[in-house]
Structure formats: structure tokens, C-alpha cells
Amino acid sequence: MVETYVFGHKSPDSDSITSSLVMTNLEHELGNADAKAYRLGNINKETEFILNYLGMEAPELLEGVEDGADVILVDHNSPAESVDNLENANILKVVDHHKLALETSYPLFLRFEPVGCTETILCKLYEENGVEITKEIATLMLSAIISDTLLLKSPTTTEDDKLAVAKLAEIAGIDYEEYGLEMLKAGTDLSSFSIDE
Amino acid sequence: MVETYVFGHKSPDSDSITSSLVMTNLEHELGNADAKAYRLGNINKETEFILNYLGMEAPELLEGVEDGADVILVDHNSPAESVDNLENANILKVVDHHKLALETSYPLFLRFEPVGCTETILCKLYEENGVEITKEIATLMLSAIISDTLLLKSPTTTEDDKLAVAKLAEIAGIDYEEYGLEMLKAGTDLSSFSIDE
Ligand SMILES: [Mn+2]
């Protein structure tokens, strides 16, 4: 099988992990059955909280890709933060909200917006393509936006992020502030320290 | 007035000129009244034919931009093909169908697709944003797609280009094959040669 590898950056955060899952689902819905989500490192405590909340598995670890492999990058575009051997891969698409640090020798699909989170862009892509945002997908998207924007309080937060959160919280049936605080708290990982530290 | 300079590549072709006009109109419709179309060089015979057909003026010539100027690039992204002093400008958006040859130190809006013409992407952007494609805009878009794809016969032609041409020809009320042949013929510029050459 010729696979399409979908992944976020090394030292993955919640946006990278959830966006790889959400982008993979979008590819499936658009007819690319060969898309599969991967991660480029261990998931953190916050992401663990999100996946546990949904009863989902983390994507498989990806060590590198073969020459000519089809890949889709989410939440990053810099080769330095990406998979080993990216220079010999065939990048089909990039969906990201970071500065531009990639060059290619071929045309490709790029969707970048200067918003707070990749999932805010993916939320638009679902709408534009008429793909249903299920409760599970909405929860993944919502969690990442809360994570990247620190509950819509970071200076990178835009009007688009706020609109996405309002919409996704309704679909997910989640009180986003309550859920978000619990999620961010899980990410601080205090549980692994004893009371004396 | 703080202007947003909108332009295609140096030695402009019909896609670069029409896309600067069409993108500028989109910006106006989306609320950016300060967008203005420019060109980075002389227009060619084919583009002259298109503008004459519509009774439109060519965009103003742009020699360079001041430090910090807001710019929008269409039909190119390589600094080598762009305006002088691009490295000190503030690139707001890029809409293009070429390989990626740009780096930035800040996030921005990028919409790239591996299709035959920038106007095919702009056609989608109009639809996604619910902006009306007038007869004039449709004729500009259609002309550029015919130009870049050589009447949908170039190897770079995609299904998306064909769909756009069908749709735009209907809005423009144009027999695209007849119009396209006349337009391409005007571009070969045989009229400037005498019969003896
Ligand atoms: Mn990230």
C-alpha cells in the first residue's frame, strides 16, 4: 500500500497530535483512504488527557520516511522540526499557522493562516468541503485551540479562533472553560510531583 | 493612506495581471478598501487583448515598495521574481500555483494549489467567501486560465481548471474556445511582423 503519512512537528504538542488525526479524517472523507496519522515523538500529559477523555489511541510513532513517500504536514513546515528524510519525500499538503520555512521543487497544496491554532484552519477546511464535524472531531479541534491559545488568552488569539471555539464547544457539548482548565492543569503535570517538591 | 500593494511577477503574463486585479477586487469585497493592483513590468500583447476586450486599464507600474509596506503576492512567491525590497515588506497573503521559494519571519495567509492557474484558486476563494463573480471578473479569470493552460491542453491542466473554465465561460457568456484562440493568437503578436518576415 502506498501510504500518505500525516504528522505534526517533533516534540509534539496537542495541536500537532490532534491535527494529524483531524487532517487524516478529512483526507479519508475527501477520498484519500491511504492517509494515516503519525507522531514524531512522545505525547505530553495534556495530549494524554485529551485522548483519554475521548478513549482514543495516540497515533503511531514515525521514525522516518522512505524516498518519494507521500506526506502531509500539519502544525509545522520547517524541515528542522519535521520527519527525517523530508527532503526526499513528496509533500502533498501543508496546513499550518507558523512562519514559512520550507522550500520545494514542485507545486503543492498550502493552507496557512496567521491564527492561533492549526485546528482553527482545519475547522474552516471541514466547512468549505462540506465534511461533517463529529462530536469527536470537534473535541479534538477544541482541545488544541484551547491549548495553543491558553483558553483564548494568548496574544496570538484571533477572532477566527474565538468563533471556532464557540462553534466547536456547541458541537462537542462541552463547557470549554471548565474542560479547558482541567486539560491545561493536566498538562502542567503536577501529579507526577510529590507534595514535598 | 496605508496601501496594500497587490501584484504578480516581473515580466508579467496574463495570469499575473488579471490575478492582481481579481485579488484586489476580492480584498475590497472582504473589507480591505486599501488594496490596489499593480504590475511589475510591461503588459504583453495577449494581456492587452484581454484588457481591450473588457475596456479596462492596465494596473499602475510598481518600481519598489517602502520598508514595512503591506503587500499581497499573486501568481508568484519567489523573491527573485518579485518587487524590489520585498525582504523588508510585510507580506499579508500569497495566492499561487508555483513551487515554494519564500521564507518569512512571521505567519501569513498562504493559499497554494497545484493547479494550472492562479485564477482557478481565486475562483474558489470567491466562492468560499460568498463574493459575487461578475461578468468582468469571470472574463479576467477565464482569460488567464486559457492562457496558463493553453486552452486546457497543457500538461499542468487539472480537473479544477476545467471545472472553473466551464463555470466562468457561462458567467462571462463567452464561447471560450473561440475567444481563447483569438486571445492566444493576439499573444503570438504576428501582427507586428510584415508579411515578408
Ligand atoms: Mn505546535
Ligand SMILES: [Mn+2]
Ligand atoms: Mn499549533
Ligand SMILES: [Mn+2]
Ligand atoms: Mn505567471
Ligand SMILES: [Mn+2]
Ligand atoms: Mn500562473
